[in-house]
Amino acid sequence: MKPTDISLISTLSRPSIHPDAKWAVFSVSTPNVDADAYVGQLWSIRLDGTSTARRLTRGFSDSSPRFSPDGNRIAFLRSDGEGPAQLHVIDSYGGEPVAATDQKLGVTSFDWSPDSTTLAYTARVAEAGRYGTVKELPASAEPPRRIDTRKYQANGLGYTNDRRNHVFLVDVPDTTGEPSYRRAPSADEPTPEARSAVPESRQLTHGDFDDGYIRFSPDGARIAFVSARHKNRDVDLANNVFELDLADEKAEPVALTGAHASYGIDGIAYAPDGTIRFVGSDLGESGRDFVGRNGALYRVGRDGTAAVRLTDPAMTDLSEGANELHVASDGTVLALNRWRGNVELVAIDADGALNPVIEGNLVVHGFDETRGVVVASVADPSSMGELTVVRGADVTRLTDFSAELRASGLVAPVELTIPSRDGTPIHGWVLAPEGEGPHPVLLNIHGGPYTQYTGSFFDEPQVYVDAGYAVVMCNPRGAAGYGEEFGRAIRHQMGTLDFTDVLDFLDGALTANPSFDASRLGIMGGSYGGYLTAWTIGQDHRFTAAIVERGFLDPEMFVGTSDIGDFFGDEYTGTDPDRVRAQSPQAFVHNVTTPTLVLHSENDLRCPLSQGERYYLALKRQGTEAELLVFPGENHELSRSGRPRHRLQRFEAVLDWWDRHLPVTVK
Secondary structure, X not given: OOHHHHHHOOEEOOOEEOOOOOEEEEEEEEEEOOOOXXXXXXXXXXXXXXXXXXXXXXXXEEEEEEEOOOOOEEEEEEEOOOOXXXXXXXXXXXXXXXXXXXXXXXXXXXXXXXXXXXXXEEEEEEOOOOOOOOOOOOHHHOOOOOOOOOOOEEOOOEEOOOEEEEEEEEEOOOOOOOOOOOOOOOOOOOOOOOOOOOOOOEEOOOOOOOEEEEEEOOOOOEEEEEEOOOOOOOOOOOOEEEEEEOOOOOXXXXXXXXXXXXXXXXXXXXXXXXXXXXXXXXXXXXXXXXXXXXXXXXXXXXXOOOOEEOOOOOOOOOOOOHHHOEEOOOOOXXXXXXXXXXXXXXXXXXXXXXXXXXXXXXXXXXXXXXXXXXXXXXXXXXXXXEEXXXXXXXXXXXXXXXXHHHHOOXXXXXXXXXXOOOOOEEEEEEEOOOOOOOXXXXXXXXXXXXXXXXXXXXXXXXXXXXXXXXXXXXXXXXXXXXXHHHHHXXXXXXOOHHHHHHHHHHHHHHHHOOOEEEEEXXXXXXXXXXXXXXXXXXXOOOOOEEEEEOOOOOHHHHOOXXXXXXXXXXXXXXXXXXXXXXXXHXXXXXXXXXXXXXXXXXXXXXXXXXXXXXXXXXXXXXXOOEEEEEEOXXXXXXXXXXXXXXXXHHHHHHHHHHHHHOOOOOO
């Protein structure tokens, strides 16, 4: 795979099955370098495998389709590439979409009412005078922001305390009705007042809170959502499930959780009996203890009693994709389980037992279920995701959007488990280029740290192996997918077990692969991977060159500059100044002799640009070869969802750095 092949990557959304269980809709998104944007439309496909997928819409960016419960309409989000996404509705068999919203800052999520007549949605509400609410008032001319909270920014968004996310209700527009027309001027009315082409929405929640994960109750009388509205919300990380009575316009949201424990809740769903299932992690007495915590399934009713935990988080993690939690008509819960480099779809019975629905060397990205039929978007080593239908034991792939991507030349990752120096098995993968070698080797380190590499398609190693580099990547202690104890092992001791795990895995991979050249090694990683890369080259000098990307490099400076600076470092590195400094790459930068490319984004609020700038300048001041590459307008997600041209330029810069410092052919 060449860098220019990113335009061949197709990402499929969560599918939606028609109530008759005979066909489904989904969206397909691709990075388009010419448009320098992510473009995509809605597609439909029959589930019996008798036809290929058919494009249903032709918008610039159409996403998140959901059938109405009666099957007559599809609601989805549409952006024209200029403004934010708005909620639209289209007839199930096609036609011209009708807009249902015109929110200034766009719509973020939605849910159908059981009777198919209304839609609940969430949208950010701008404070008066900000974000274009006053015509021709630029952001630079807005009044100053008065801030009195710890939390007030989010990466990829910016300020949050002046544009809170709230819940709205809107009647479904008539897709067969007369279109709205602009009123023409006349002598009596030279500038006629513009008429809104969308129905009027009713705002259901208010206040200095962010509300999300909305779901209608089975009878349509209530809406449940997740929010942090408790007194200590600015200090802890907890949120709660709330329920709102739609019949009473003056009703206040009622908290269903929070009285008995502190949860970090990632998704909710109603069961047919009106009780609620939610996926949450126990944050302990402090409400901040999030390190290595897995998402468990809970059941909660409306009687004020404590939520009942149904699954054991010690070795089961349902937090991946928990916003898609689904309860079937028989009460079985469908959820995604993150485990050992895979994300599998599981069915959970009333006793909390997990039964696999889709399993193997794969990652399930989204799913739906109707009448016992399950459809999912599934990624594997040869695709970013294809639609798969499950009927009992029969699993059938329906689409092949990755055919051109496979033809570009993908290399299958080889699974490997290496014992660390203390005997702990460390799991990962290696990818080898064509030829006998010896091949220069790139050690890749993932972010998080509580995330995981998988064996499914990943563009980065594919680009590097195509350029002639062997790639080594693993999930060291601190990673997700191997149980809470494994994930919490580096709490308050970053740069210890994780550091030795990646080096032990590298040594094991070199031994297992004679074509890998142990004398020509590069190391690279982003975010926490940037941390461990910078930490490693401050302790070990075997690497020819390094790339430190968007790194967590200076825990002391992280506080007060990062959007998560108030708690992330406290929980991962602790608060004792000497211990924090003992885990800081910035404190050991004087040991670095490895030529280093520091790659960062201008608008990164997660690991702010200052983290990279300070590290880079320290390297330059001490005479270590270093370069700094800064991407304008991008945030922490550059390599995953940045502008397509910037993603292409990033790949080109990375390959140029390796070609200069670690050429494939020894000259």
